[in-house]
Amino acid sequence: MINNDNIIALATPSGAGAIAVIRISGKDAITIAGSHFRSIRGKDLKKQKSHTIHLGHIVEDNKVLDEVLLSVFKGPNSYTGEDVIEISCHGSPYIQQQIIQLFLRNGCRSAHAGEFTLRAFLHGKMDLSQAEAVADLIASDNEASHQIAMQQMRGGFSNEIEKLREELLNFASLIELELDFAEEDVEFADRSQFKILLTKIQEVLKRLIDSFAVGNVIKNGIPIAIVGEPNVGKSTLLNALLNEERAIVSDIAGTTRDTIEDEINIGGVGFRFIDTAGIRATEDVVESIGIQKTFEKIAQAQVVVLLVDAWEMASDPGKLKSSTIELEKIKNRYPQKPLLVIANKVDRLQPEEIEILKGQISDLYLLSAKTGYGVEELKSRLLEFVNTGALRNSETIVTNTRHYNSLLKALEEIEKVQFGMDEDTPSDLLAIDIREALYHLGEITGQVTNDELLGNIFANFCIGK
Incomplete structure (x- = not known):
């Protein structure tokens, strides 16, 4: 599948800028670039060392197109494993296209999407999980997702999978060898050691599978639904969290009739806040649709923030009772979902009124979205819902759905092998399940692959990478 023709693409975003980088890769990249590059010192590009930069002009028929810096990377010591040229020109779209x-x-x-990284994979410069981490690194928009992508691109995940696969492969080879001597009834693989290995593999696979819950929300942002009755300050809270007037705020109940979403970074983790329509009985058709969407968003959210009006609850016992009923309703409908109860508008209360409220509702957070009181404490509390311990300890975290599915399949096969060992299953049947486990582990790093899989993965890359 390796294609050594010469490809070119803009490696920086399209549009005007100070500098643009144009990348060429292929067996003739240096020769092709050298035929249209005039060094200011008269250098022959083909005679220059790898990883050097040269000042000169790109010319066509003695017409100077631009003054550029040209970088030379000779294969195999380049990103793609081939000869690579990178031209840093001025950022005019006209110059780029010329x-x-x-x-x-x-x-x-013209290079296809992800073709430079595909060539890097095909030439053994990185494995498939590292190649996918390149795309994740480009797409990372917060510290946590950046850290995970960097760890995977450096081979942290790949090394862990490859070590397991190598140990399993060694035992698989011994069991396969037993099949060649089936008539002599000999055992080359130490069954007790193999059981220890299977237990170890299961523990690692389960840890990686469990990490996907954290990795997925870090990669895609953690959805937080802000719910409550109309006019309790949901939109004001969203604006306070975002530090901008994102949602329309008014004293009219039911102003928010649809969900409003925006994302902020808290402690290096992306949180996607969803301001929902107020929950109440209404005959307004449009508002009713908004309320229905509210319950849909609650179901999709990772955490629910129930906002209540502290001032109304303190002055009206009926409001306190209705808020308590609403709290129980959400708890019963979504028992597994983390729920934060926040009393807003505490700036309007006296200290003794605040104490009474805290005694009525357990784990009540006090906040004034209008003044900003309690907003930072809320951010800290939300961050606690994310298990960042593994991130801080540099443990491997799975963020890729393809990897997650392969890990699940590998674990299923390992459990079959474990069951077979306990039941004294013949070696030929054990070998089948071991091969399947090896296959699914190999899918992750690209030791087992096909053109369709590679096409699907690299089609999601940007052009020029």
């Missing part, structure tokens, strides 16, 4: 079109007419073709 240079790209010049090389398209002279031995290059």
Whole structure:
């Protein structure tokens, strides 16, 4: 599948900027670039060392297109494993296109999405999970997702999987060898040691599978639904969290009739806050649709923030009772979902009234979205819902759905092998399940792959990477 023709693409975002980088890779990359590069010192590009930078001009028929810095990377010591040229030109879209079109007419073709990284994988510069981490690194928009992507790109996840696969492969080879001597009834694989290995593999796989719950929300942002009766300050709270006037705020109950979403970074983790329509009985058709969407968003949220009006609850016992009923309703409907109860508008209460409220509802958080009181404490509390311990300890965290599915399948096969060992299953049947486990582990790193899988993965990359 390795294609050594010469590809070119813009490696920086399209549009005007100070500098743009154009990347060429392929067996003739240096020759093609050298035929249109004029060094200010008269250097022959083909004679230059790898990992060097040269100042000169890109020319076509003695017409200077731009003054550039040209970087030379000779294979196999390059990103793709091939000869690579990177041209740093001025960021004018016109200049970018002139240079790209010049090389398209002279031995290059436009690179497909992710083709540079695909070539890096095919030339053994990185495995498949590391290649996927490149895309995650580009897409990372907070400290946590960046840290996970960097760890995986450096091979942390790959090394852990490869070590398991190698140990399993060694035992598999011994069991396969037993099949060649089936008539002599000999055992080359130490069954007691194999059981210890299977237990170890199961523990590692289960830990990696469990980490996906954390990794997935870190990668995609943690959805937080802000719910409550109309006019309790949900939109004001959203604006306070985002530090901008994102949601419309008014004294009219039912102003928010649809869900409003926005994301902020708290402690290096992305949180996606969802301001929902107020929950109440209404005959307004549009508002009723908004309330129905509120319950849908609660079901999708990782954490629910129930906002109540502290001032109304303190002055009206009926409001306190209705808020308590609403709290129980959400708890009963979503028993497994973390729920924070926040009393808003505490700036309007006296200290003794606050104490009474705290005695009525357990674990009540006090807040004034209008003044900002308690907002930072709320952010800290939300961060506690994310298990960042593994992140701080640099443990491997799975964020990729494809990896997660392969881990589940590998664990299923390992459990079959474990069951077979306990039941004294013949070696030939054990070998089948071991091969399947090896296959699914190999899928993660790309030791087992096919063109369709690679096409699906690299199609999601950006052009130029």
